Amino acid sequence: MNPPSSKPSLTGAPEYDVIIVGGGPVGLLLGCLLKQQGQRIRVLERRTEPITQSAAIGITPPSLQILDKLGLASAFIRSGVQVRDCFVHGQRGKLGCVSFREIPDERRFILSLPQAATIALLQKHLGQEFIESGCEVTYVRQQGGYCEVEGGGRRLTARFVVACDGSRSAVRSLLGMRAPGRSYDCHFVMGDFVDRSGLGDEAHLFFTAEGSVESFPMPGGLRRWVVQTDTRMDHPPPGLVSRLTRQRTGFSVAAADQLNESVFTPRKFNCDRYYDGRIIFCGDAAHGMSPIGGQGMNTGFADAEFLAEILTRSEPLELLAAYNRCRRRAVKAAIFRAEWGMWLGTWRGRGRSVLRDFILKYVFCRGPIARRMGAFYAMLTIPFNTLKRVPASRLRPRTLDSAS
């Protein structure tokens, strides 16, 4: 398929079916799904270089099902590490294990793959000719049956614009869309290290009175360590992750083995509406949740799948209300889970740690709830997490609201 012409045509038919603002993982996945359906698309991305900041690594089974539609799941699986067990540690050692070995899905693991590798695979599949790099969108407007977008000194037109431009969405600000939410009062520093821990492909969560430590395997012989800190540390002292890891877990992680570092203070927000007429929000542009729990990108992937289905139907405007309802409900569930897990995991002090150990051991690692924890963390129990779980009745045009 040839890339469409970029000549502006303000009076004729729009040049594109869909312009996607933002070539992060969600925008690229949406582009791939729409291109597969023969839609004329363009992804506008302000970056010219690959991301260097380390972010998402966990890809859940529902996301792999979406990648299956593109024939991409095997390439992802070949590039990543399959995590089948997540061990939970308390004050006095191992409390139990959340296992993905019996989850109700054909892929019984969480795939660990750095976000930069996810982006690279999606970019390659989409084709560079559909992506305009170095194009920062500064203006979006809709009139009549189409939208105008300005970026990189050019004006383009499309039937729909999808904002996939991340949590600080410029499109959201241009439209004055509300994104109510707040930052949490807990802070983390994480680093990816050459892995000499001997933990193989296991994930480990350590909950101590001094703060939590999370540890995940990564491809290429690397391992991520995430430590909770007392305050936000924009400039952490050298070797902080390795020192706190050693103090809290006993694992000796050499500072010299650290390849990168990120600091984050989780926050949550959920847009009141995921669309305004023909301009639609998807991924982190629509919602944000604590990265603890690894759901943000996966939630965005599910948004993209839903939206791609709607935008390729004959009556997309009427179906945007269903997108809004179903995805906001799924996002609320994901935000609640991430928040709840982080709340329990970040308790500090001896008394609270003893209580947490008891809850984790007897409620989450043993007994009837324990058997469901794998499916829970694999995001198999989020409502409407893939289109397969959305009843067909919900995808019939029902509500003609402001989109029409």
Ligand SMILES: Cc1cc2nc3c(=O)[nH]c(=O)nc-3n(C[C@H](O)[C@H](O)[C@H](O)COP(=O)(O)OP(=O)(O)OC[C@H]3O[C@@H](n4cnc5c(N)ncnc54)[C@H](O)[C@@H]3O)c2cc1C
């Ligand atoms: C520490 C950390 C760990 C995480 N771990 C996980 C995990 O394990 N699993 C998981 O599912 N999620 C995880 N997340 C969340 C995940 O990183 C995000 O949910 C994901 O990046 C969202 O993708 P996106 O494409 O919606 O937005 P982004 O990744 O933010 O991409 C937005 C893109 O839009 C571009 N852009 C912005 N403004 C403009 C503009 N005006 N014009 C053109 N382009 C623009 C940006 O350059 C960027 O490329 C983690 C996040 C953090 C911080």
